[in-house]
Amino acid sequence: MEKKTKRRDFLFTATYAVGAVGAGAVIWPMIDQMNPDASVKALASTEVDVSAVNPGKTITVLWRGKPVFIRRRTPEEIAEAKSVKLEDLKHPEKDEDRAKNPEWLVMLGVCTHLGCVPLDQKGDYNGWFCPCHGSHYDTSGRIRKGPAPTNMEIPEYKFVDANTIKIG
Amino acid sequence: MSEHEYTPKSKVGKWFNDRLPLLTLANHLTDYPTPKNLNYWWTFGGILTFCLITQIVTGLVLAMHYIAHADMAFQSVEHIMRDVNYGWLIRYIHANGASMFFLAVYIHIFRSLFYGSYKSPREIIWIIGIIIYLLMMAAAFLGYVLPWGQMSFWGATVITNLFSAIPLVGEGIVTWLWGGYSVDNPTLTRFFTLHYLIPFLILGLVVLHIWALHVPGNNNPIGIDIKKPSKDTVPFHPYIVIKDGFALLMFMIVFAFFVFYTPNILGHADNYIEANPLVTPAHIVPEWYLLPFYAILRSVPDKLLGVIAMLSAILILAALPWLDTSKIRSAVFRPLYKQFYWILVADVLILGYVGAMPAEGLYLLIARIATAYYFLHFLVVLPILGFKERTTPVPLSITEPILGGSPNLAAVKKRDTFKDQ
Numbered sequence: 001m002e003k004k005t006k007r008r009d010f011l012f013t014a015t016y017a018v019g020a021v022g023a024g025a026v027i028w029p030m031i032d033q034m035n036p037d038a039s040v041k042a043l044a045s046t047e048v049d050v051s052a053v054n055p056g057k058t059i060t061v062l063w064r065g066k067p068v069f070i071r072r073r074t075p076e077e078i079a080e081a082k083s084v085k086l087e088d089l090k091h092p093e094k095d096e097d098r099a100k101n102p103e104w105l106v107m108l109g110v111c112t113h114l115g116c117v118p119l120d121q122k123g124d125y126n127g128w129f130c131p132c133h134g135s136h137y138d139t140s141g142r143i144r145k146g147p148a149p150t151n152m153e154i155p156e157y158k159f160v161d162a163n164t165i166k167i168g
Numbered sequence: 169m170s171e172h173e174y175t176p177k178s179k180v181g182k183w184f185n186d187r188l189p190l191l192t193l194a195n196h197l198t199d200y201p202t203p204k205n206l207n208y209w210w211t212f213g214g215i216l217t218f219c220l221i222t223q224i225v226t227g228l229v230l231a232m233h234y235i236a237h238a239d240m241a242f243q244s245v246e247h248i249m250r251d252v253n254y255g256w257l258i259r260y261i262h263a264n265g266a267s268m269f270f271l272a273v274y275i276h277i278f279r280s281l282f283y284g285s286y287k288s289p290r291e292i293i294w295i296i297g298i299i300i301y302l303l304m305m306a307a308a309f310l311g312y313v314l315p316w317g318q319m320s321f322w323g324a325t326v327i328t329n330l331f332s333a334i335p336l337v338g339e340g341i342v343t344w345l346w347g348g349y350s351v352d353n354p355t356l357t358r359f360f361t362l363h364y365l366i367p368f369l370i371l372g373l374v375v376l377h378i379w380a381l382h383v384p385g386n387n388n389p390i391g392i393d394i395k396k397p398s399k400d401t402v403p404f405h406p407y408i409v410i411k412d413g414f415a416l417l418m419f420m421i422v423f424a425f426f427v428f429y430t431p432n433i434l435g436h437a438d439n440y441i442e443a444n445p446l447v448t449p450a451h452i453v454p455e456w457y458l459l460p461f462y463a464i465l466r467s468v469p470d471k472l473l474g475v476i477a478m479l480s481a482i483l484i485l486a487a488l489p490w491l492d493t494s495k496i497r498s499a500v501f502r503p504l505y506k507q508f509y510w511i512l513v514a515d516v517l518i519l520g521y522v523g524a525m526p527a528e529g530l531y532l533l534i535a536r537i538a539t540a541y542y543f544l545h546f547l548v549v550l551p552i553l554g555f556k557e558r559t560t561p562v563p564l565s566i567t568e569p570i571l572g573g574s575p576n577l578a579a580v581k582k583r584d585t586f587k588d589q
Contacts (some may be wrong), residue, residue, distance in 0.1 A: 036349065065351070081499065148471075
């Protein structure tokens with residue numbers, strides 16, 4: 001027997017649809033309230049004075065609650081980073097693209113595996129080593145060995161003047 | 169609910185019970201027919217109820233003194249330890265209580281695995297139990313973050329980062345969980361809220377767990393269906409109440425030993441250092457009760473697959489009633505299953521051990537073999553065993569092996585004629 005679409009079926013469908021939209025409109029604010037709030041977003045950029053950083057030294061600054069490594073690299077480190085062949089990399093990125101000014105490497109000091117802070121000047125590639133699950137990074141912060149899937153992230157930054165970096 | 173109608177003796181009782189049958193419920197719980205051969209492994213249900221109530225009561229008291237703010241949480245916990253009257257005792261009971269809770273739940277789960285308590289008609293009891301177990305792990309993790317020590321902070325960072333393994337939306341979910349760009353104050357306040365909520369969800373599920381249990385009644389060490397009430401059963405009160413009470417006292421001795429003599433042995437010293445987002449402790453290790461799953465996570469070299477393997481290791485338990493194809497419940501009558509059962513116990517203990525060790529070299533190799541075996545047990549061994557295994561004869565009743573005969577005379581006759589042929 002063929003079922004005929006009745007006026008009542010239309011009313012049911014229309015009621016469910018309006019109900020679903022209404023429920024969604026109520027649920028979304030409940031979910032979205034957990035996203036970063038205005039005060040968290042307001043702290044989204046920070047300026048750092050790097051005049052005291054000598055070659056071969058790293059400073060760590062806090063940006064959005066996360067550590068950012070600012071390393072003034074030595075000529076040997078730069079040479080080492082530039083000499084690596086792209087096909088040897090798990091996440092191929094040129095050193096030039098990661099450090100616009102090769103002397104300064106600015107990156108998030110957060111292991112891309114599960115978010116620990118890697119240790120400076122450690123590991124098999126003279127770069128960073130994450131103590132949590134053993135990821136090794138090179139002098140450009142690129143992943144070379146271990147479980148981390150990608151290179152350490154480069155945040156948005158620019159030199160405001162010769163001695164000041166603005167992150168974010 | 170029990171079959172027979174219950175009528176309260178007093179007039180007031182009857183008046184009340186006609187309007188809200190609480191007395192009928194109380195009568196059902198006292199008279200509830202229980203298999204008379206339940207051993208001490210069956211006392212952990214009661215022990216777990218005690219653990220849940222202990223956690224709720226001590227937690228409630230701690231919440232009166234704790235401050236859920238990134239700048240004050242660590243100090244407020246020290247304030248509880250040093251200034252609040254008996255604060256040290258209450259906090260140590262709460263912290264060690266979590267470990268005791270897991271100790272009891274693991275015994276409870278492995279009892280179920282040995283005696284086949286998860287099998288038909290008790291699948292829903294089992295699945296509710298798995299949900300409770302998942303919620304327990306969530307509550308334990310959230311609670312561990314609250315003191316805002318180094319392990320709290322970095323444990324929270326690592327565990328929430330597990331969600332970043334999800335393709336496309338992973339990063340968005342992690343930011344949403346944090347309420348920022350790293351674990352920080354918004355994370356702490358929501359974790360406190362959820363940590364407070366979950367025990368009450370567990371309490372509700374425990375009611376369903378027991379309700380579902382009271383429909384078919386308890387399984388028992390020989391895993392047979394019994395007639396209720398009969399010569400094979402005893403009323404819950406006083407028989408089981410006394411037995412559970414005695415076991416609970418023994419359990420409380422162990423509990424008290426940890427609280428009073430080694431209250432920090434199950435924790436990590438690093439958690440007495442306040443959270444520092446710039447320094448990760450050298451070894452991040454979860455609490456002991458999560459170590460086997462941590463070992464599974466680390467044994468897979470791929471981030472996403474590692475997370476999937478870890479979650480599957482827990483969720484596979486929910487499918488157990490259908491993966492185990494054997495009709496015989498108790499391992500007592502399953503000579504091969506009994507051996508595989510103990511191999512599984514050893515496998516989980518090994519996973520727990522390597523989970524605490526650095527993930528490299530021999531440890532990593534052992535973790536990989538143990539992980540593979542864990543899944544093999546559930547996905548290959550159990551389904552095949554049900555068809556291949558030659559089980560030993562199952563008694564017809566609990567009293568039969570001792571007294572001979574059975575409440576079910578027809579069944580005895582049928583089997584005896586079968587034997588003669």
